[in-house]
Amino acid sequence: MVSVEVVRGDITAENVDAIVNAANSSLRGGGGVDGAIHRAAGPRLAEAGGALAPCPPGAAVATPAFDLDPPIRHVIHTVGPVWHGGTRGEPELLASCYRASLRVADELGARSVAFPAISTGVYGYPPDAAARIAVDTVLTTPTEVERVRLVAFGADTYELLSAALRSRTE
Numbered sequence: 001m002v003s004v005e006v007v008r009g010d011i012t013a014e015n016v017d018a019i020v021n022a023a024n025s026s027l028r029g030g031g032g033v034d035g036a037i038h039r040a041a042g043p044r045l046a047e048a049g050g051a052l053a054p055c056p057p058g059a060a061v062a063t064p065a066f067d068l069d070p071p072i073r074h075v076i077h078t079v080g081p082v083w084h085g086g087t088r089g090e091p092e093l094l095a096s097c098y099r100a101s102l103r104v105a106d107e108l109g110a111r112s113v114a115f116p117a118i119s120t121g122v123y124g125y126p127p128d129a130a131a132r133i134a135v136d137t138v139l140t141t142p143t144e145v146e147r148v149r150l151v152a153f154g155a156d157t158y159e160l161l162s163a164a165l166r167s168r169t170e
Contacts, residue, residue, distance in 0.1 A: 003148070004135065005150070006150045006158060006165055007150070007152070008151075008152045010036070010151075011033060011036070011151040012041075013069070014151060015071060016114045016149060017072070018065075018072065019113070020075075020077075020115045021075050022080055022119065023077040023078060025079050027052055027055055027077050028050045031122060041065060041067050041075060048063040049077060055077060057079045058081070062074050062075065062077070063077065071112075076101045076105060076113070078100060078101050080123055081093035081094055091129070094137075095137045098133070099137060102138070105145050106143055111144070113145050113148050113149070114151050118130065120157065127156065128160050135150070135165050
């Protein structure tokens with residue numbers, strides 16, 4: 001079974017084989033986590049991502065990590081759903097982001113993966129619901145990944161992810 005940890009910090013500095021990028025469908029960079037990953041990985045990430053685009057919501061694809069520091073070798077790009085009140089399949093699409101990213105990690109042979117809080121920024125997904133989906137999906141998806149780190153940039157997200165994990169493991 002996968003080991004899941006919640007941490008607060010910078011996903012581009014994680015000690016993992018792969019990091020997940022909360023991307024837009026163009027895979028060429030944007031704001032938030034996506035922008036931070038692109039700045040840290042360098043311009044080749046946008047070129048590689050653009051060659052794989054478009055990526056639909058709920059899917060995932062991988063590129064090399066380029067200028068990110070080892071041991072990060074891969075960036076797994078996934079496009080989360082834009083929140084429209086939960087009536088357009090948003091929960092299923094968000095869960096699919098985590099499942100598809102773990103499937104890609106398995107294909108790459110990654111044994112450790114760091115995830116951001118997907119869709120909770122400009123895509124407007126309610127952070128509490130997103131935290132529960134993230135934890136539930138990671139804990140129930142069959143994978144060869146041994147260690148997942150859920151990386152929160154802010155204190156509020158850290159608390160929500162921690163509470164969701166506690167509720168599943170107590």
